[in-house]
Amino acid sequence: MKTIYPDSASFLITEDCNLACKYCFENKGRNQTVMSKEVIHKGLEMLCEGAKKQGKETFHAMIFGGEPLLMPEIVEEIFRYGMELGGRSGLTFTTSLVTNATILTTDIKRILNTYKSKANLSVQLSVDGIKEVHDKYRITKDGKGSFDIIEQNIPEWKALFADNMDRLSVHGCCNIDTLPYLYENYIFLREQWDIPRIWFIPIHSEEWKEDDARIYEQQLSKIADYILEKSKESGNYREVVNYAPIDRCLNIDMFPHAPCGAGKNFITITAKGELFPCHQIYFNDPEKFTKIGDLNTGIDELKRKIFVEYDNKDLSCAKLDPDCDAYHCYRCIAENWENNGSILSVVDCGGFRCEMSKIERKVQLRVREELKGMGLLDENMNNYEKGNNPNNPACLCDSRGGGMEIPNNSACNCGNSDNEAIAMALRAIIDKLAALEKGQEYILTKLFK
Secondary structure, eight states, X not given: OOOOOOOEEEEEOBOOOSBOOTTOGGGGOOOOOBOOHHHHHHHHHHHHHHHHHTTOSEEEEEEESSOGGGOHHHHHHHHHHHHHHHHXXXXXXXXXXXXXXXXXXXXXXXXXHHHTTTTTEEEEEEOOSSHHHXXXXXXXXXXXXXXXXXXXXXXXXXXXXXXXXGGEEEEEEEOXXXXXXXXXXXXXXXXXXXXXOEEEEEOTTSOOOHHHHHHHHHHHHHHHHHHHHHHHHHTSOHHHHHEETGGGGGSOSSOOSSSOOBTTTEEEEOTTSEEESOHHHHHTOTTOTTOOEETTTEEXXXXXXXXXXXXXXXXXXXXXXXXXXXXXXXXXXXXXXXXXXXXXXXXXXXXXXXXXXXXHHHHHHHHHHHHHHTTSSOTTOTTOOOOSSTTOTXXXXXXXXXXXXXXXXXXXXXXXXXHHHHHHHHHHHHHHHHHHXXXXXXXXHHHOO
């Protein structure tokens, strides 16, 4: 098996935030540490070295929080040192930024203008849609809505990326209450704000019901109709590429190797320099069961082993059932771990969220066939352009960087005897059982505190 090294990471430069979104997965625990230059430098050096070891040409930093633009000087240092490292190593440094879009000072605009092209920057604005929907959940610490603040900043965000709007996107969430507004939210962002790249995702911690699946199908179908009409008018399928999850109609019909690259080539670096498989796992793990190392001592490969070696076949979900063709459904190992104590135990397998994934698949197939009927797509889906998460199209989380390396499990390993192969398999099983046991311990501590 090819060794996988992290070459992409989310940098939690601060866990502080100026908003108090009601559904934020970070609300379970924050600390006030701000990332130092030393942590930035060591983190970027680890990613650069990982890329070089794998023969890759790029390494990536996703700037995350909290709200990262509360700390513009830290953001600038990531850009500056990443560019310096890239120049010394001959690699390309790429960046992405996830922000709530409420902060856009003169200094921040200077920083972004300086580095947006040099560091191949893409920015995700977290906006849920129309004012009524957005302000219901994305509120300030004093309980006020944040929509008006963001709307004032939108012209300047667009001006920053006027030369390449593909680098600016909006990511919205929807829950049971806001799902009926999905189409209206999309049309507002697409027509009123004129931002092409949009993706919405149902909050998967919601307890979805049968009626919600029906509403989702209605709303997603209306968005698909709009996209198809625009495609027909323009004579190309750019609108399809711009909207997730409908853009997955352009993907090959096969299950990805694993739901995402968390813990494989993608990691999270905390402000203290600790290493975790991803930021969502970190924020839901106050006991640090899933910590895989730190920047001073390096990665603990034994603790990372299960993240590196698991694949779809190890998941409890029946997605490999030949009767299921929802190839590109959303499955989050962080959510599995939080709810079931194991990254391998899929949440709501066979439930209504599975039904919503099948609805997405149904809509995707309809869009694909209509594009073919328009002559915009051939049977081999030629001219496919990557969608909103270009480096990891198998994942719809906040990660914007770092493609998931697919280990070559079929490669010949002539140097190993049968006994060695069996020993390796047994060690992998033992490691997985140990991880499951830790997860169960975590659940018990929650139940009996």
